Amino acid sequence: MNKATVSGVLVDGLFAYYDQIMSFFFEAMTKGWAAGGKKIKIPQLPGYKAIEYGKGECYLLDCYCVTPYSSKSAGFTTIYLRNIPIWVMHYGGAYDKTVMPFLKSLLLETYQKKEFRGGRGPGAFLKGSFYYRNEMNRDDFTIFSGREEIHNKDTGKLLGYHNFSGMILLEME
Numbered sequence: 001m002n003k004a005t006v007s008g009v010l011v012d013g014l015f016a017y018y019d020q021i022m023s024f025f026f027e028a029m030t031k032g033w034a035a036g037g038k039k040i041k042i043p044q045l046p047g048y049k050a051i052e053y054g055k056g057e058c059y060l061l062d063c064y065c066v067t068p069y070s071s072k073s074a075g076f077t078t079i080y081l082r083n084i085p086i087w088v089m090h091y092g093g094a095y096d097k098t099v100m101p102f103l104k105s106l107l108l109e110t111y112q113k114k115e116f117r118g119g120r121g122p123g124a125f126l127k128g129s130f131y132y133r134n135e136m137n138r139d140d141f142t143i144f145s146g147r148e149e150i151h152n153k154d155t156g157k158l159l160g161y162h163n164f165s166g167m168i169l170l171e172m173e
């Protein structure tokens with residue numbers, strides 16, 4: 001039987017928590033950045049913005065930063081269970097401002113469909129003059145990595161990208 005340790009307590013049936021955590025991830029992300037979630041500042045992280053969501057024993061914090069000196073951004077998303085970090089995603093790259101509404105809409109649609117592709121968008125998506133591609137190296141909620149890109153469909157010009165990776169932090173017994 002699969003077991004995991006949460007808050008120092010051995011938990012039978014990791015998959016019950018796995019399903020709960022993944023379901024919570026999608027619920028939280030449908031209320032997050034892609035949906036225009038309320039941004040907060042964290043004094044200990046100057047230059048960062050964050051969006052938080054909590055329900056029951058679960059809490060998600062999505063923190064990201066941008067700089068006025070370039071189009072680059074980076075961030076991390078952490079899910080907590082009983083105030084213990086149990087899942088994390090890191091991301092970073094750069095996007096042209098013109099693609100942001102497109103990116104937000106396809107991320108939100110992917111979260112609403114409960115499709116996990118590294119916590120980002122679908123494998124491929126075409127709308128208007130934009131083409132989105134999500135290339136996964138590893139594609140599992142427990143450990144994942146990849147790169148997403150948005151191109152102009154007519155010219156092929158790269159309009160932005162993010163590299164991403166993450167994993168579940170529960171120890172398997």
